[in-house]
Amino acid sequence: METFRSIIGHRRVTEYLRESIRTGRVSHAYILDGPKGIGKMLTARVFAAALLCREGGEEPCGKCISCRQMEGGNQPDVAYVTHEKTVITVGDIRTQLCNVVPVKPMAGPYRIFIVDEAEKMNEEAQNALLKTLEEPPSYAVIILLTANANALLPTIRSRAVSLPMLPVPEEELTEWLMAREQIPDYRARMLAIYSGGCPGVALSCARSEEFQAQRDEVVSMLKAVPTMREDRMAEFARGFAKDKESQETELGLILVWIRDLLLYKAVREKAPLMFSEESDSIRSQADSISYEALWTTQEELAHIRADRIVNVNMETAFWLFLLRWQERFAAGL
Numbered sequence: 001m002e003t004f005r006s007i008i009g010h011r012r013v014t015e016y017l018r019e020s021i022r023t024g025r026v027s028h029a030y031i032l033d034g035p036k037g038i039g040k041m042l043t044a045r046v047f048a049a050a051l052l053c054r055e056g057g058e059e060p061c062g063k064c065i066s067c068r069q070m071e072g073g074n075q076p077d078v079a080y081v082t083h084e085k086t087v088i089t090v091g092d093i094r095t096q097l098c099n100v101v102p103v104k105p106m107a108g109p110y111r112i113f114i115v116d117e118a119e120k121m122n123e124e125a126q127n128a129l130l131k132t133l134e135e136p137p138s139y140a141v142i143i144l145l146t147a148n149a150n151a152l153l154p155t156i157r158s159r160a161v162s163l164p165m166l167p168v169p170e171e172e173l174t175e176w177l178m179a180r181e182q183i184p185d186y187r188a189r190m191l192a193i194y195s196g197g198c199p200g201v202a203l204s205c206a207r208s209e210e211f212q213a214q215r216d217e218v219v220s221m222l223k224a225v226p227t228m229r230e231d232r233m234a235e236f237a238r239g240f241a242k243d244k245e246s247q248e249t250e251l252g253l254i255l256v257w258i259r260d261l262l263l264y265k266a267v268r269e270k271a272p273l274m275f276s277e278e279s280d281s282i283r284s285q286a287d288s289i290s291y292e293a294l295w296t297t298q299e300e301l302a303h304i305r306a307d308r309i310v311n312v313n314m315e316t317a318f319w320l321f322l323l324r325w326q327e328r329f330a331a332g333l
């Protein structure tokens with residue numbers, strides 16, 4: 001069973017939650033704030049399991065009836081508020097939370113509500129939640145998970161304990177991935193950096209064959225940028241524009257490649273490269289382009305990322321991006 005000890009990173013958050021269990025000072029509402037894949041749901045589940053564990057320790061014991069129900073997803077005193085639409089409506093909050101809160105716990109000392117993607121609550125839903133937060137029964141614990149706490153009403157935020165979930169440090173995440181997934185260090189490091197310190201994202205990429213294929217394809221393109229023929233460039237641009245699903249991944253990988261080039265320029269052989277297995281290509285590219293040209297390239301890439309939302313012609317935009325980048329290589333230092 002997952003415990004606080006098995007959660008990677010988030011030391012301050014888990015320490016805080018353990019402390020509140022130890023001292024019995026449990027708040028009625030918590031906000032776990034951090035990007036997708038950072039570990040919000042896992043942390044909330046461990047906290048809920050520990051609060052309800054019959055052994056009464058800081059960690060869930062994994063053996064008692066409550067812990068076993070928690071593992072099986074049928075602990076009756078834990079409710080996951082779900083939604084079907086793109087927003088969480090007032091109906092969702094009323095039927096799954098407000099109306100249920102007055103019902104006493106079945107067995108344990110707490111009745112726990114976990115609201116995932118809480119930023120999707122519309123204003124009406126938030127106002128309904130607020131009413132419950134104003135006068136909660138003693139046993140109620142409401143845990144809001146969100147990627148954007150600023151989307152919550154200030155009145156909700158002021159009634160909850162806010163716990164920011166920060167990226168897991170690169171070194172720690174790398175070692176964890178190596179041990180857990182049995183992958184070599186260069187791959188683990190690449191995933192740690194690419195995921196922005198989000199273990200959930202790193203893990204799903206590590207297990208995804210599609211991600212590996214995408215990565216290989218993007219790397220072969222990146223290696224060829226300085227000498228790529230125009231028709232090949234156009235072909236890449238076409239492929240990029242067509243597959244909208246994978247654009248974010250591809251742009252992310254290009255961004256870390258540029259980061260590697262900048263790092264190599266700065267500290268040479270000491271650079272902790274994300275694409276360390278491609279160090280020969282990184283070295284030769286870093287030596288044939290200036291800092292300024294790389295920064296400009298990085299900025300242009302950020303524009304493409306932002307433009308995806310406004311639906312510009314991606315094929316042309318990406319093709320121009322590659323062309324300009326190649327020109328900067330040709331111009332040399």
Ligand SMILES: [Zn+2]
Binds near residue numbers: 052054060063064
């Ligand atoms: Zn237990």
